[in-house]
Amino acid sequence: MLVSLTDACVETEKSMNNATILVVDDELQIRRVLCSTLSSNGYDVIEAKNGQEAIEMAVREQPDLILVQQQHIHKCPVSARWKDFPAMCP
Numbered sequence: 001m002l003v004s005l006t007d008a009c010v011e012t013e014k015s016m017n018n019a020t021i022l023v024v025d026d027e028l029q030i031r032r033v034l035c036s037t038l039s040s041n042g043y044d045v046i047e048a049k050n051g052q053e054a055i056e057m058a059v060r061e062q063p064d065l066i067l068v069q070q071q072h073i074h075k076c077p078v079s080a081r082w083k084d085f086p087a088m089c090p
Contacts, residue, residue, distance in 0.1 A: 021043050021064065022061065023047045
């Protein structure tokens with residue numbers, strides 16, 4: 001099932017007040033758009049520019065959800081650690 005990011009935010013905002021989302025992308029513009037969209041829908045947003053930084057942030061911040069490009073999961077030297085985070089959905 002395909003759901004747009006906007007629809008997903010609207011549908012889950014009611015049940016996920018104060019949820020923290022970690023946005024991972026190496027392109028600054030993409031991070032800015034995602035962070036702006038998510039924060040304007042009531043989410044606390046943190047960001048990382050690569051897989052290694054994302055894992056460090058995930059350990060430290062314990063986000064409720066991690067949005068990450070698949071390339072970051074596979075290119076990260078510690079990619080096996082992604083499975084340690086229940087917020088990850090491959």
